[in-house]
Amino acid sequence: MKYTVLGTGLMGAAVAVALVDGGHNVNVWNRTASKAERLSTRGVKVSHDVASAVRDSDAVVLLLLDQDAALDAVGDALPELHGRAVINLMTGTPEQADALAALMAGTGACYLDGAIECYPRDIGRGDALINFSGDEAVWALHADAMRHLAGRSAFVSSDPGAANLLDAALAGTFHNVALGAFVEAVAFLSSRGVDPSAPEVALDYWFDLLKAEARHAVDIVAGGDFTTTEATLSVHLAAVRQWRETALLSGQRASLITAHMHNLEIAEASGSGGLAFASQVATASVRRE
Amino acid sequence: MKYTVLGTGLMGAAVAVALVDGGHNVNVWNRTASKAERLSTRGVKVSHDVASAVRDSDAVVLLLLDQDAALDAVGDALPELHGRAVINLMTGTPEQADALAALMAGTGACYLDGAIECYPRDIGRGDALINFSGDEAVWALHADAMRHLAGRSAFVSSDPGAANLLDAALAGTFHNVALGAFVEAVAFLSSRGVDPSAPEVALDYWFDLLKAEARHAVDIVAGGDFTTTEATLSVHLAAVRQWRETALLSGQRASLITAHMHNLEIAEASGSGGLAFASQVATASVRRE
Secondary structure, three states, X not given: OEEEEEOOOHHHHHHXXXXXXXXXXXXXXXXXXXXXXXXXXXXXXXXXXXXXXXXXXXXXXXXXXXXXXXXXXHHXXXXXXXXXEEEEOOOOOHHHHHHHHHHHHHHXXXXXXXXXXXXXXXXXXXXXXXXXXXXXHHHHHHHHHHHXXXXXXXXXXXXXXXXXXXXXXXXXXXXXXXXHHHHHHHXXXXXXXXXXXXXXXXXXXHHHHHHHHHHHHHHHHHHOOOOOOOOOHHHHHHHHHHHHHHHHHOOEOOHHHHHHHHHHHHHHHHHHOOOOHHHHHHHOEOOOO | OEEEEEOOOHHHHHHHHHHHHOOOEEEEEOOOHHHHHHHHHHOOEEOOOXXXXXXXXXXXXXXXXXXXXXXXXXXXXHHHHOXXXXXXXXXXXXXXXXXXXXXXXXXOOEEEEEEEOOOHXXXXXXXXXXXXEEOHXXXXXXXXXXXXXXXXXXXXXXXXXXXXHHHHXXXXXXXXXXXXXXXXXXXXXXXXXXXXXXXXXXXXXHXXXXXXXXXXXXXXXXXXXXXXXXXXXXXXXXXXXXXXXHHHHOOEOOHHHHHHHHHHHHHHHHHHOOOOHHHHHHHOEOOOO
């Protein structure tokens, strides 16, 4: 397969090299061509204009800085995209993916959107993940190459914005926040003289428990029955208030647990105190139906 | 070994039954005696006053509602505790553990504090965890019985409040908040029509990644070098702003990611923008040194 990668930053360079490793012909273009030149020693062909780079490919992979940079780069070469696949691996919003999909449909290109859920150093690994959405025929044709970039790559939906939506929810609203909560916990312990590298701090236990409880929450939300014989939302809230008080008395700002307490208070005020912890999904939205 | 368990709520009952299963003699007392009676069919002796229950034991396990209820229950029987071990398995603050340890020292009792990090249904399981702190000789004598209650039980410090401090930081500031963030993510996805039970939602990947990144954060904080060749704090903040915008546009309150953004903004304003994500530990405290 012949790929053209537009953009050779950390992620673009990692993707180009991994595609060469996978046995493909790879062309790259970068606005600052000198930054792409070092890739020529890795079996990558460096092009100096977008149109000729695109002409020499089956699929064009977008890894520019952002949506504006991508539109700017492909602007003059849009007619060349006709009949080709465009695989957008840039981080963006669902709305940006929808807009780019519409633009590509207008030029006669097929559009696949991917949200890369790993770091550049992880590209090429079997346990790395990229979620794809959009044109399923493009996915079918390029799945092997994409799984070579990230072994756990998966097609999630024909809605082009779906991969970016999952990214905003899982990489952002969950993962990055949870990592921030862990760092808050480490700061709290450090403030009380606990060595953060002590074995009891980053214990597997807490992550395994979180995985189990998250699956339990999904089952409850999917089932729609929020009654519980276990700790109720109000019991969780009482514990959260005590934990937060301990953090505040230790001099911590305790920002995340304060926001969490507020979520639980809003849920309790709506009448969910006697229901399961996950019943707070009903009060997470501020939109009037 | 002869144990007296004070309090037979969900957790007290589970502990009493598990101790009997472990081959020990178990006495229980509960303020409302009728609620304890059902345990008599499980090999547990039900006592009607605290003093006689305590007299018949090597160690007294506290599982009452809270600190006040415990002080109230043992008040008249304090002299009986002389020379015995008191194992406090109630959830509390480090300060409450310190206060109880001092009271017990005054009566000539040995004090061990335990923070139960699992649900009543998990008592007796090999993968359940109770952290212990306080009198290490008491731990040594009762470790086998405690590991029968929760297989991963561990002694963490001779400071009586240490187990409760770990509880506030790891069960509270980290785990409960992270679970809240996951529930926010599920609510966000549901608001956009994604089935929360779809395989891509509660994917192992996100929990394994969190475990790996948390360990990485601990290494960085313990090492004290916050320079990075990976995504900087400002790069994380830019992504957080985009994810949050997507959540807000989807009608979510986005409380946790907003608090998280604020933490990162405070860290960036302090000059840590070019450093690692974990460098925010330096701005988590509001206490003036």
